[in-house]
Amino acid sequence: MxxxxxxxxxxxxxxxxxxxxxxxxxxxxxxxxxxxAIARGVYSPGQRLPSExxxxxxxxxxxxxxRRSLANLCSxxxxxxTQGSGTYVEEFAVDxxxxxxxxxQRSMALAGLRGALRVVGASxxxxxxxxxxxxxxxARSSLLCLQVIGEAEGxxxxxxxxxxxxxxxxxxxxxxxxxGSITAGFEAHGVADYTRHHSRITAQMPEPAxxxxxxxxxxxxxxxxESVNVDTAGVPIEYARAWFAGDRTSxxxxxxx
Numbered sequence: 001m002x003x004x005x006x007x008x009x010x011x012x013x014x015x016x017x018x019x020x021x022x023x024x025x026x027x028x029x030x031x032x033x034x035x036x037a038i039a040r041g042v043y044s045p046g047q048r049l050p051s052e053x054x055x056x057x058x059x060x061x062x063x064x065x066x067r068r069s070l071a072n073l074c075s076x077x078x079x080x081x082t083q084g085s086g087t088y089v090e091e092f093a094v095d096x097x098x099x100x101x102x103x104x105q106r107s108m109a110l111a112g113l114r115g116a117l118r119v120v121g122a123s124x125x126x127x128x129x130x131x132x133x134x135x136x137x138x139a140r141s142s143l144l145c146l147q148v149i150g151e152a153e154g155x156x157x158x159x160x161x162x163x164x165x166x167x168x169x170x171x172x173x174x175x176x177x178x179x180g181s182i183t184a185g186f187e188a189h190g191v192a193d194y195t196r197h198h199s200r201i202t203a204q205m206p207e208p209a210x211x212x213x214x215x216x217x218x219x220x221x222x223x224x225x226e227s228v229n230v231d232t233a234g235v236p237i238e239y240a241r242a243w244f245a246g247d248r249t250s251x252x253x254x255x256x257x
Contacts (some may be wrong), residue, residue, distance in 0.1 A: 017225075027069045028069075028070040028072075030055075030059050030065065030066065031069040031073055034049075034070075037071060038078055043089045044086040045090070046089060047088065047089050048085075048087070048088050049087045049088065053085075061183075095250045095251075095252055096244070096250070098199050098201075099196070099254040100196055101193050101194070101195055101196070102195075103183055104117055105117075105180070108152050115150065115153070116150075116151060116153035117151075117176065118144045118149045118150075119146055120147050120213070122147070122173045123145050124142055124143070125143050125145045126143070127142075127163070132210075133167055135236045135239050136236050141165065142167075142169070143163040143164060143166060144165075145161060146164075147160070147161055148162055156213060156245065157245055158249065160240050161241045162239075165237065169189055173185075191237060192232070195232075196227060197227075198228055199225055199253070199254075201224070206220075206243060213243075214243065214245045216245055222245060223243070223244040223249065223251060224241070224242070225241075227242070
C-alpha cells in the first residue's frame with residue numbers, strides 16, 4: 001500500500017513554486033508600469049526609452065525580464081524597436097481622408113482629435129510653369145504662397161506649401177492665421193464651397209528642412225501629395241504640395257463625401 005502511494009505521488013504533476021510564479025510575473029508588472037508611464041506622459045510619443053541595462057537596474061531584474069516586458073509592449077503597439085538605435089514610444093497614427101471636399105479640421109474631428117492648420121510662412125511668388133498650368137493662370141503670375149503645418153494634438157502630421165492666385169486671395173493669409181482653416185479663408189473671399197479636382201500621391205525621402213518641420217529623421221520616408229482644388233465653377237483656386245509624416249498618417253482616397 002505504501003509503495004503504491006509513493007508511486008502515485010511521484011507521477012503527480014509538481015505544483016509551481018511561489019518563487020517561480022513571482023519571477024514569471026515580474027515582466028507583467030514591469031510592462032504594466034511602463035504602459036502606465038507612457039499613458040501619463042512620462043515617456044512621450046517618439047521618445048527613446050532608457051536602455052535595457054538601465055531599466056534592469058531600475059526595476060531590479062535581469063535584462064531577459066526587461067526584454068520580455070518590452071516585447072509585450074511592442075506587440076500591443078505601444079513601443080517600436082529601431083535596430084542599432086533603441087526602443088521608442090510609438091507615435092500615434094491618424095487616418096486622413098483625401099475626400100472630394102478637403103476639410104482638415106473636419107477630418108480631425110471625425111478621428112476624435114483636435115487639429116488645425118498653423119501658418120509658418122507667407123510670401124508672394126511668381127508662378128512656375130507647372131504651377132501656372134495647375135492654376136490655369138499665365139506663367140509668372142503673382143501667387144500667394146503659404147507654408148502650413150497641419151497638427152493634431154500638438155503633433156505635426158503634414159507640412160505643405162499652398163499657392164493661391166492673386167489678387168483674388170490677397171487677404172487670405174490673416175484669416176488662415178487666425179482661424180487655422182483654409183476653408184474659413186475661402187469663405188471670407190466669397191468661396192462658399194470647393195472641391196478637390198485631383199491628387200497625386202508618391203513616397204519619397206524628405207529634405208532636411210521638411211524633416212525638421214515634421215520632427216522626424218531624414219531617413220524616414222514621407223508621403224508626398226500634389227493636389228488642385230477648384231471652386232463650384234471649376235476654376236482652380238489652390239495648388240498644394242504636402243509632405244505627410246509616414247509613421248503618423250495613412251491616407252485614404254474617398255470617392256465621395
